[in-house]
Amino acid sequence: MLPEPQSPSTHLREGDLSDAELAVELAGTAGRTLLELRAGVGNLPTDEVKKRGDEAAQQVLAAGLAQARPRDAVLSEEAVDDAARLDAARVWIIDPLDGTREYSEGRSDWAVHVALWEAGALVAGAVALPGLGTVLTTEPAAVVPSRDGAAPLRMAVSRSRPPAIATGVAEALGADLVAMGSAGFKVAAVVRGEADLYVHGGGQYEWDSAAPVAVAMAAGLHASRLDGSPLRYNQPDPYLPDLVVCRPEVAEQVLTAIERVQRDVQ
Numbered sequence: 481m482l483p484e485p486q487s488p489s490t491h492l493r494e495g496d497l498s499d500a501e502l503a504v505e506l507a508g509t510a511g512r513t514l515l516e517l518r519a520g521v522g523n524l525p526t527d528e529v530k531k532r533g534d535e536a537a538q539q540v541l542a543a544g545l546a547q548a549r550p551r552d553a554v555l556s557e558e559a560v561d562d563a564a565r566l567d568a569a570r571v572w573i574i575d576p577l578d579g580t581r582e583y584s585e586g587r588s589d590w591a592v593h594v595a596l597w598e599a600g601a602l603v604a605g606a607v608a609l610p611g612l613g614t615v616l617t618t619e620p621a622a623v624v625p626s627r628d629g630a631a632p633l634r635m636a637v638s639r640s641r642p643p644a645i646a647t648g649v650a651e652a653l654g655a656d657l658v659a660m661g662s663a664g665f666k667v668a669a670v671v672r673g674e675a676d677l678y679v680h681g682g683g684q685y686e687w688d689s690a691a692p693v694a695v696a697m698a699a700g701l702h703a704s705r706l707d708g709s710p711l712r713y714n715q716p717d718p719y720l721p722d723l724v725v726c727r728p729e730v731a732e733q734v735l736t737a738i739e740r741v742q743r744d745v746q
């Protein structure tokens with residue numbers, strides 16, 4: 481039996497939960513709502529399932545944030561961007577349904593992202609993985625399992641639009657490619673020890689990576705742009721087209737491989 485979709489408004493009050501606890505609560509609630517919705521859609525066209533999923537999850541997160549953090553700004557994939565966020569001290573960066581395609585296909589590789597940016601840094605976040613029945617968060621941080629250093633690296637990439645750079649980097653590292661949907665699910669695969677790195681280029685937005693990167697960095701993983709520079713959030717243009725998340729012990733090797741492959745294709 482799936483849990484009843486809850487309206488967070490029934491019990492969320494300002495100050496009841498820490499920021500990380502709130503992120504977990506909201507991402508988990510949106511995830512359960514999405515599972516319930518999908519179980520009840522029958523054979524609706526996939527575009528309609530995507531639309532309903534995006535809307536339902538947005539509604540849960542927006543209502544919960546308005547209730548529990550009424551003074552904070554929000555940047556969401558599913559809402560009109562309000563420039564007031566650029567002057568706000570605290571901004572929630574949310575992707576109500578990441579991996580919309582996979583969700584609509586009945587797969588489990590999709591996620592709900594809730595992150596908090598405060599004064600220049602990601603300070604709290606949660607990534608719900610409803611298909612796996614789990615939520616990763618920043619506090620308590622996830623514990624990344626150890627890996628067999630002799631085994632080939634496993635590199636998570638987009639299953640529907642793998643970036644041009646992916647194959648070259650995998651070859652340079654002798655890595656096996658593991659294709660899956662959703663930026664959050666791929667970062668979570670590295671956190672969960674199912675993959676060792678995630679490389680993306682060619683297009684994405686702040687909401688696709690903010691919560692996953694918050695969770696990954698809290699767990700001690702490396703996260704940066706492909707050129708090794710820091711990922712910056714709450715920028716005027718939320719386009720943030722590339723990133724790499726990997727185990728810290730392979731970060732230097734991975735960044736060197738990316739640099740070499742990018743130089744070769746130029």
Ligand SMILES: Nc1ncnc2c1ncn2[C@@H]1O[C@H](COP(=O)(O)O)[C@@H](OP(=O)(O)O)[C@H]1O
Binds near residue numbers: 662664
């Ligand atoms: N080239 C690109 N341009 C813009 N967004 C991209 C992109 N490649 C991936 N994304 C976004 O990143 C998320 C993960 O994609 P993928 O599964 O291909 O790795 C998806 O988010 P949404 O599902 O929230 O739209 C997708 O839209």
Ligand SMILES: [Mg+2]
Binds near residue numbers: 575578663687688
């Ligand atoms: Mg997304």
